[in-house]
Amino acid sequence: MSDSHLQHELGQHLREELLAGRISRREFLRSATAFGLSAGAIAALLAGGGRAPALAQTPPVKRAGTIRVALVPPTAAVDPVTMYDAGAIAVVQQVAEYLIWAEKDLRLRPVLATRWEPDAQARTWTFTLRDGVTFSTGRPLGADDVIATFDRLTDPQTKSAARSNFKGILSKGNVEKLAANRVAFHLDRPFVDFPYLLSSTNYNAVVLPQPYAGDFEQHPVGTGPFALTAYTPKESASFKRNPGYWQKDLPYLEGVEFRFFAEIQPQVLALQAGAVDMMLATPFQGSQAVFTDPNITVLQTSSSKHRAVHMRVDTAPFTDKRVRQALALCLDRPGIVQGLFQGRADVGNDEMFAPIFPGSPTIPQRTQNYAVAKQLLREAGQADLKVTLTYEVYQEVPQYAVFLQQMMKPAGVTVTLDQMTQAAYYGSGSTQPWLQVPMGITDWASRTVPSQFILPAYTCSGVWNSAHWCNKEYDDLAEQYDATLDAQRRGSIARKLAVLQQDATPAIIGYWIRAPRAVRKRVQGVEPNGSDFLDLTRASLA
Template identity: 50%
Template sequence: MPKHFRMIDTARRNLTAIENSAIDELLAGRIGRREFLRHGSVLGLSLPFLGGIASALGLDTGEARAEGKPGGTVRAGIATPGGAIDPVTYYDSGSYQLVFQTAEFLCVTLPDLTLKPVLAESWAPNDDGSVWTFKLRKGVKFHNGEDFKADDVVATFDRLADPSGSSNALSVFKGLLSKGGTQKVDDHTVAFHLDAPNGSFPYSVSIDNYNAVILPASYKGDYEKTFEGTGPFRLESYTPKVGASFIRNPDYWGEKALPDRLEFKFYGDVQPRILALQAGEVDLLDAVPLDVSQVVLNSPDITVLRVASTAHRQLHMRCDMAP
């Protein structure tokens, strides 16, 4: 048996049947490296482990890392938030771009659609995918000094799945996760008991579900006053309809952010945002609509960063009459 197959065979001995099926698909050539990494990460297998399997088969893992220098202030021009900022109810990009600086998810989606652990260190399903158990990261604190624990995760998802509340995530969890389905196993372990088996459940508690940031169990609303979270930045100031600023969190559990400070300026329309970028009043914009994109794309002074997106346009056609 070739050496790389012996290594893979050894690694497989402690995996479940569901986890081994991903390796079987890769070995059979039915899926490629990208699909293997995505499938394995959803099942809770670590990216280093998946990368090791792929490397043993001579597959490029495609890992790269951006570099930069610490310090300074980054200024961003974004759309004015649509209303009071509350992670439970918000639905607009202006709101969640602010919250994402201070609050975090159990996991996040990378550009290749694999899942990266954040507040969860690992996760795994039971044999039929009806229960998903998440191991939580230890040593994490909220900005107010409270420890991050399983109670916070339980409260967050009970809040989001409560049909009597105003959660914007109810459409995500309907038929998937009910209030009471998120259960504490111990201080750093939670089990999601689903309404029905689901093989891609981790995406529902990732950044793909932008309401799923983890809030303290004690959260009662008024998020704008504190922007409480576990993230790399803390609130410095927030003025509705005007802007917000955040400073680097020196006690952040993970890799420290490079900028000392973030400054967000709110704009009610895209044209003033583009003018602000051209005038040097802001350093970046989040997105530019197609109808005005040429102004940005044709400027030699502006760098355009292209990322994969799930955004799409729909064409609705009537099917109740003949052409």
């Protein structure tokens, strides 16, 4: 099936932007795949638009073996609809699949969908499903399964962990069956990046059969490369190759073994001893030993993972933006990146356009300036400021809190540290300190589009707006950004958003963490992932 007339026009526009130097090759590829252009169309458009890098030849693949993976255990029952932790997500991703997979460079790879295209307003998106795919129960994949999946995820009556991603974008009942293998998503408003919300970046969005009853642990079902054969909570999970997998020559492995560890250090020791072949995630703090081990390769990719230091704009002294700006000016950001990660992170600039996002705007970098910080504090009547910083015990966050305390002291700011367990910090119900304390550090997992941060955390109606910041102009610009297909206009809107947020400083974004993944030398075909997601379809053992 050929690309539509609209896709042809969008593709030509992207090519013109690329040739004019207004977008990068990476941004071209990311946008082209998001618009659903076919591989052939993309290749044709790139002719004359810059030579693709040569690909290194890979050694022959060994079709056997079981790979052993160290990771944290699921914290609750494994259910694709409600899961939110890395352990459960990794289990489900071996068994079930998405319409689309987001690669490490944010290109979109077709999986259960073979093509997708927007209407002229990017408000209706049509998806074509792959033929010949069956669930592990033998049920053929069809439009009814896709409709049921996304009705389930957008239903206000379920405990879907994906509802925040779809809020204001897709409502229950708005997926239409066009044919046995075609569906249309009718959105609440135009959203150019909508395919990303149906991809692996929205981890709950695996396609499940229409009759799914929420009993994944008892009846694990999916279209994926492996079948779950055994699961012991807190200990292990075992998978075997799915003989009916739709990619007939895959997977290469006979099986997968997950071994759960509550802490990072035992994972590191198991990897170094050869008791496991890889770690799902390898945070630098606590894993330093693997970075110099000659038997281990550390794969790495950029990500939008970060820590937001929010300051509640409705609570003194943070009601005055000069105070917020002053604290942000105390940070030695390159020093923090070096001290916490030995350079394995990118400097942040107090706005949500991470360097990994194609088309991220360039605005003046905020740097350490104690003279201006002191002046702002004097003007705000806060020359002897005292604040409490609340934070969780998680990876490098406690060390970051100490860095902030030390760096703010020369500006005359006394920071009292209030450390909490991760469970206590996030809490539940009416007790969720991370949304309530005047100043706190929150860890954010990587996303693939800026709106996945902006909408929940920085708009007036955002469900995770821990700074309680509300700016109507910012909200309007965010909506324009989501609806704009033209790359140049979109870039201009992005710059306005970045400038507005940096000036208001509802949160300090000091760094963007790169995502390492440590593997034994014999592991092949495994990629790092900004969100620590795991696709073992093409993994093998030498």
